[in-house]
Amino acid sequence: MLPAQRAPRPSARPPLPSQRRLFFVAAGLLVAGETIFWTMLAAVQSNSGAAALDGPVHDGLVASRDPLATSILTAVTTVTSPLWMTVIGCMLALAWAAWKREIWRPALLVGAMAAALAVSTLIKHDVARPRPAASDFMLGPDDALSFPSGHTFGAGVFLCVLSYLLVTGRGTRTSKRTTSALSFAAAAAGTLVVAFSRLYLGYHWLTDVLASIGLALAVTGTVILADGLRTARAARLPAPAVPAAQAAMPAPAYAAQEYPSEDGLLEPDAHRLGDHHRRG
Known part of the structure; x- marks a missing residue:
């Protein structure tokens, strides 16, 4: 009969290089996003810096309106309204949870959308910046406050967070860098189109949409950090070991x-x- 041997005790593994990269990406997005937002807020409150471009950019876009561009950007701004973004995000998360049978990643998307809506509402009421002249509105009156742009903020969070969740989804964490770059490039392009639509249709100033882009980057960085911490914690948990008595039992x-x-x-x-x- 073989002598009983103690089963090796599993040790916690250090974070993988890919996880460390995610932490650096999350930190970079947080720093960049916060820097952009606070810079735009300071410019608005002091009426200097980037705020000096608000009037010229607004007047130039109003003077260069085109029927085809107006139709396309009207459709864009209608679909990406905060209400529609919330509905689309919740429906997608429910379908994702039912199909993939997981809660964490759909919950991240819904949580990010809810955070964007709450933060946008709080900042609007705190800054209380008026919109441009109502005579320049293309889609009728809107008495909401201007800073930041809720359309740009919500669309940026939805597109960027969704791109991250899809690229780093279950079974795709070894995706090629080209796929990741293209996915985030598409999210950035979509966010810029929404931001341009708000400027073109006359509802926001340039600093409004720039501040919203910064906030969207910060929320995306927070989501990546939360998901990375959860993944690292799961990687450190030891795998269930075979009992020593069972492992040493002879045939x-x-x-x-x-x-x-x-x-x-x-x-x-x-x-x-x-x-x-x-x-x-």
Whole structure:
């Protein structure tokens, strides 16, 4: 009988290089997003810096309106309204949870959308910046406050967070960098189109949409950080070990003994016992 041996105790593994990269990406997005937002807020409150471009950009876009561009950007701004973004995000998360049978990643998307809506509402009421002249509105009156742009903020969070969740989804964490770059480039392009639509249709100033882009980057960085921390914690959990007594248990003695059969082949002792009973 073999001597009992203690099963090796699994140790926690350090974070993988890909996880460390995610942490750096999350930190970079947080720093960049916060820097953009606070810079735009300071410019608005002091009426200097980037705020000096608000009037010229607004007047230039109003003067260069085109029927085809107006139709396209009207559709864009209608679909990406905060209400529609919330509805689309919740429906997609529910479908995702039912299809993939997971809660965490759909919950990240819904949580990011809810955070964007709450933060946008709080900042609007705190800054209380008026919109451009109502005579320049292309889609009728809107008495909401201007800073930041809720359309740009919500669309940026939805597109960027969704791109991250899809690229780093279950079974795709080894995706090529080209796929990741294209996915985030598409999210950035979509966010810029929404931001341009708000400027073109006359509802926001340039600093409004720039501040919203910064906020969207910060929320995306927060989501990546939360998901990365959860993944790193799961990687550190030890795998269930086989009990030492079970691992050291020897195989039954009869299983290792073989005897020649009548035709010259080897067969286990248990078979011979069966033959003995049949012959008896």
